[in-house]
Amino acid sequence: MKPTMRSCLTRPFRLLWSLMKYWQILALFLLAGAAFWIYRGCVREDVPLAIEHDKSIDVSPEEIRAIRDIGEWEFLSVNTEELVELNEAGLLGDKELVRIYTGTLRLGIDLGCSDDHWFEARGDTAFLHLPAVGLLDPDFIDEARTRSFYEKGHWDAKARQKLYEKARKAMLRRCLTRQNLEQAEKNAREQFEKIFRSFGFGTVEITFEPSKK
Amino acid sequence: MTHAKPVRIVFMVLISLAVVSLCGCKKHGSSEPEATRPATDTTALIVMQATRCARLYTTEYKIHKVVTHEDVRRLKGRILSIPVDMNLSVGSRKAAIPIDVTLKAYIDFAGFDAGHVQRDSNRIVIILPDPHIVATASRVDHKATRQYVDLTRSRFSDRELADFARQGADSIVAHAYRYGLEESARRSAVKTLLPVLRRMGYEERDITVKFRKNFLPDDWRTMITFNQPD
Numbered sequence: 001m002k003p004t005m006r007s008c009l010t011r012p013f014r015l016l017w018s019l020m021k022y023w024q025i026l027a028l029f030l031l032a033g034a035a036f037w038i039y040r041g042c043v044r045e046d047v048p049l050a051i052e053h054d055k056s057i058d059v060s061p062e063e064i065r066a067i068r069d070i071g072e073w074e075f076l077s078v079n080t081e082e083l084v085e086l087n088e089a090g091l092l093g094d095k096e097l098v099r100i101y102t103g104t105l106r107l108g109i110d111l112g113c114s115d116d117h118w119f120e121a122r123g124d125t126a127f128l129h130l131p132a133v134g135l136l137d138p139d140f141i142d143e144a145r146t147r148s149f150y151e152k153g154h155w156d157a158k159a160r161q162k163l164y165e166k167a168r169k170a171m172l173r174r175c176l177t178r179q180n181l182e183q184a185e186k187n188a189r190e191q192f193e194k195i196f197r198s199f200g201f202g203t204v205e206i207t208f209e210p211s212k213k
Numbered sequence: 214m215t216h217a218k219p220v221r222i223v224f225m226v227l228i229s230l231a232v233v234s235l236c237g238c239k240k241h242g243s244s245e246p247e248a249t250r251p252a253t254d255t256t257a258l259i260v261m262q263a264t265r266c267a268r269l270y271t272t273e274y275k276i277h278k279v280v281t282h283e284d285v286r287r288l289k290g291r292i293l294s295i296p297v298d299m300n301l302s303v304g305s306r307k308a309a310i311p312i313d314v315t316l317k318a319y320i321d322f323a324g325f326d327a328g329h330v331q332r333d334s335n336r337i338v339i340i341l342p343d344p345h346i347v348a349t350a351s352r353v354d355h356k357a358t359r360q361y362v363d364l365t366r367s368r369f370s371d372r373e374l375a376d377f378a379r380q381g382a383d384s385i386v387a388h389a390y391r392y393g394l395e396e397s398a399r400r401s402a403v404k405t406l407l408p409v410l411r412r413m414g415y416e417e418r419d420i421t422v423k424f425r426k427n428f429l430p431d432d433w434r435t436m437i438t439f440n441q442p443d
Contacts, residue, residue, distance in 0.1 A: 119412055195325055
């Protein structure tokens with residue numbers, strides 16, 4: 001009699017063969033083991049598996065829109081930050097936007113506005129007739145440095161423009177004060193005196209044009 | 214039939230509540246005149262610092278850049294020591310933000326003294342202090358800012374857009390040394406100082422205005438500053 005396949009198997013193999021009747025349970029154990037193995041493999045890695053999204057900007061060209069020579073003397077710079085908020089009540093709930101703007105108001109004299117006759121030399125004395133001290137550049141907010149503090153609801157470009165204008169007005173009100181203008185003028189006197197003494201003048205006489213209100 | 218009456222009552226109560234709440238919303242919301250609504254929009258000063266200085270701003274550059282960003286989600290890391298880096302096709306978001314940055318080159322005269330001036334009977338040499346570049350202002354064109362967002366993704370937040378604009382301005386400032394500001398700064402300083410020196414009695418051919426050295430791109434990297442006080 002030809003031996004069958006089953007009779008050829010030794011006892012442990014026969015036992016295993018009989019267990020194959022429950023292959024579903026075996027498959028379940030194998031799957032669980034594989035899942036545990038993969039999980040441990042992922043957790044132990046130095047670089048764990050995670051969903052990432054790049055927060056950096058793309059490379060894009062820069063274009064020079066304008067170049068101009070200026071002659072602005074800055075004698076006082078006022079660096080300021082302003083927190084501005086906008087609220088709006090609506091049918092679907094209130095909206096709120098809070099941003100922090102940064103700006104530097106530069107106070108000084110713009111020699112670009114005056115003619116070449118602001119300086120005169122008579123012997124050992126330099127006579128300087130300078131324009132009034134004022135704000136050198138009306139664009140002083142560094143909007144790209146604005147920090148968004150709180151945002152609730154969807155806001156459009158008009159709202160952001162409104163916030164910018166509010167921040168600008170508040171900065172002007174707080175920083176373009178008589179006290180700061182006087183401080184800038186005082187510093188201008190000191191600095192011009194120092195520069196013209198370096199040129200070899202013994203006396204420096206400085207007068208300012210009255211400020212236009 | 215017996216349950217019909219209570220159900221109808223509950224239904225009526227719900228409708229009444231909805232009507233009352235809608236009326237409340239309307240009263241609280243847009244129908245109220247703008248003037249009578251309490252003004253809650255405020256501004257608050259956070260920082261103010263005044264610094265004395267003596268800077269001659271000589272050249273102004275207006276730089277425009279469209280800052281772009283594409284937000285693609287990626288699955289990154291390692292599975293069983295096998296590096297994984299794959300795009301997740303769950304939708305993408307793109308933003309384009311036009312910005313304008315004003316760069317100014319300046320010469321700091323705070324440390325200017327007689328050591329910077331060499332004179333003899335008919336010649337004068339002025340050695341200018343080192344020039345610097347500063348970003349004095351920037352504007353974001355909110356009206357022209359665009360967002361392209363897939364249905365499965367949320368819109369960019371105000372914080373994200375502000376961060377992209379900041380990165381764009383930083384990138385412009387970092388590349389400022391490419392624009393040849395050294396020569397512009399020197400030429401413009403000469404233009405400001407020349408009338409003064411001529412009135413002092415020097416002929417144009419006897420006047421030399423120069424920097425202490427020719428600056429290399431690496432020097433410029435340390436001479437560029439953001440809109441911050443020293």
